[in-house]
Amino acid sequence: MSVRDKGGPRLVGQLLMCPMLDDRNDSASAHQVDGVDVWDRGWSGFGWKALLGSGCGGPDVSPCAAPARATDLSGLPPAFIDVGSAETLRDEAVAYADRIGRAGGSAELHVWSGGYHTFDLVAPDAVISRAAWQARRSWWERVLAADRRSD
Template sequence: MTTPDTLRRPPFDPEMAAVLSVIGENLPPTLTPDMIPLMRAAPLTVPLEQVLEGRPITHEERTAPGYEGAELIVSIFRRTDHVAGGPAVFHIHGGGMIIGDRFTGVEAVVDWVERYDAVVASVEYRLAPEHPDPVPVEDCYAALQWFVTQGDELGFDAERVVVAGGSAGGGLSAGVALLCRDRGGPALIGQFLMCPMLDDRNETVSSHQFVGVGVWDRGSNDTGWNAYLGDRRGTDDVSIYAAPARATDLSGLPPAFIDVGSAEVFRDEDVAYATQIWADGGVAELHVWPGGFHGFQMMGGAAAVARQSVEAHRDWFDRILGHVAGEA
């Protein structure tokens, strides 16, 4: 009988394993429902003031409509020397649908602002279990619709918008792209899906390989999806917008960037999503980073595989957004 201790799994990259040993002192591999309040109270991100210090970037907060008339906070980031008419990125944060806020992953956000003179919006969507499906994805879709209408005021081209997110934010970004396609919503030029959370069923080989190890293991995935979907999880009553891996037709979507670590739960569902996009005639760039754990790009620092991943992100954005700010 194969058990979690004997199941064969890809090894962590040596540099990533060293990082993981440090992370493991403060972040357990399995997040259980009773841990959600504690995780929400813990400082998971670098303070915004620290991230922006010395950088020519402004931050302001706006109020956007959410699902069923709710009001959502959206953080807007622009360069202090912003030139109107450039691209925009709509950012959806990660956190397994249950933790995190609009500043989770903000380091990447400010890089897009600086590098491309992009206007970036990061939305404070409502979290499960207090706000289960369809609230989070519908919040994001409503806020994106609002953001696109602000192009003239905020100084961006409403026809050059990318949706972007990591982990749960990647899954929500994929869901928002599907909603845009099916409802005739904003015409996105790209979807950036970093280690996206796509499949509520949690039954792939990789979902069984990582139990009690790494970051966001199989048990954490159960916690997140149970909070998000409740009793509907795993049944036929789950929409493609909540769990995009359920979609059988991925045609008509904007070009996708998908990357994931080889040593994480989401590996197989992310590879399958890219494969389905190709099968349906679409465009997807897929990277499976050897030895990467979940979210390694944000935690790996100077490790070679983390640096390579970040460079791949920039290369894709360079192509999708057309040029780097300040270049001819």
């Protein structure tokens, strides 16, 4: 959003893996995955407070820090968003992909059944992890090919 708003270089895509998007940390999935031994609501809160300090969750958080706060998602580059179904960040990722689409943008969303935060790094040889990496690679190949054709 910052690049779009400031007229920065043209970006061809955004690849968002298990993204933290909403500093309010109050979605259903955030509450469902709380107090477990993976990245949970508590760790998300810790991360947001490290980034935003006392302003975390308040009314003046910049959409460049917490994209879920953005009111205008138009004009963003195509997005690939993936997240696990057993992930504290699931609902904010799904909502963000939906909002990009509603704003006229392109968002390819993958919710990996049974996946938890960074499942693909913890168990890189698992079938689900290999599928996630292949989906990301395939998306980048398509985005880069389309960009080359548009030049």
